[in-house]
Amino acid sequence: MNPPEPPPTHELSTNGVGPWPGEWPTGDQWDPELLTHGDSRNVVDRYRYWRMEAIVADLDTRRHPFHVAIENWQHDLNIGSIVRTANAFAADAVHIVGRKRWNKRGAMVTDRYQHVLHHPDVETFLAWAREHALPIVAIDNVPGSVAIETYRLPERCVLLFGQEGPGLSEAALAAADVVVEITQFGSTRSINASAAAAIAMHSWIRQHASLESSPGA
Structure with a gap:
């Protein structure tokens, strides 16, 4: 005999559910x-x-075959939010490049469900990516970057993000196979790092993911 289905719906279970x-x-x-x-x-x-x-x-x-990598030189508060978004989009793994410790507050404990790997520097991260035959797609609005809106992201790849403010380091940009930027139309030079990461990950989702694979579908 099959067990009864759990009673809550998405709307009812937003704040949790009681005993079964x-x-x-x-x-x-x-x-x-x-x-x-x-x-x-x-x-x-x-x-x-x-x-x-x-x-x-x-x-x-x-999990989807894209990875997310974040440079961590300044204990950026956005890293936790990026990990949370990576979990929401079922990224294969998140890679912290630089300092091993990162601010987990924004992750809202999603790091418990998401594979998080550490690389002490860009060179070590690049070696890992090459070993696994994963092209590195850097996201930054620098001269020579390609508009993400017109770029076909590889199905298997690493999306690489920099720090809030300075963006990606020169070493990271040099390691990338391609640099793409999110087209902007206002007066600000850049958008929040975690927002940029969410846009880039969703661009991959729109190009490659099956909506039927979502647990809420």
Whole structure:
């Protein structure tokens, strides 16, 4: 006999759900503590009451083949937000280039579900990318960059982002296979780093992702 479907909808479960009503479902993915006390985590309804390890394992079966890399020289507060967006778009992994410690506040604990790797410098990161045959697509509005709106992103690639303010380092720009920019129409020279990362990742999604693979589809 199949277990009952969980009752909440996306609208009802925005702030979490209470203890599981009625007979518990069976399966290794379910967390007895969450079934008993409720689940207040910021997860989609598909993963309500699931163990964290089970969520990661399920995500691993359908992550997208793009990676996200972020230079971390100044303890940028945007890094956490970029990790959160990478998780939302099911990026394969996030790479921190530079300082190993980064501000996790903006990640809203999504780093627990997202593979995060560290590279001490650009050279080490470049070697990793070459070993895995992944072209590096840098995002920065510098002379010679290509408009992302007209560029066909590789299906397998690394999207590389710089720090808020200075942007990508010279070493990172030199390591990139291509540099693309987000076209702007106002007076500001640049947009927020986490916003730029979200736009770039969504550009990849629009070009390559199947909407039917979304757990909310």
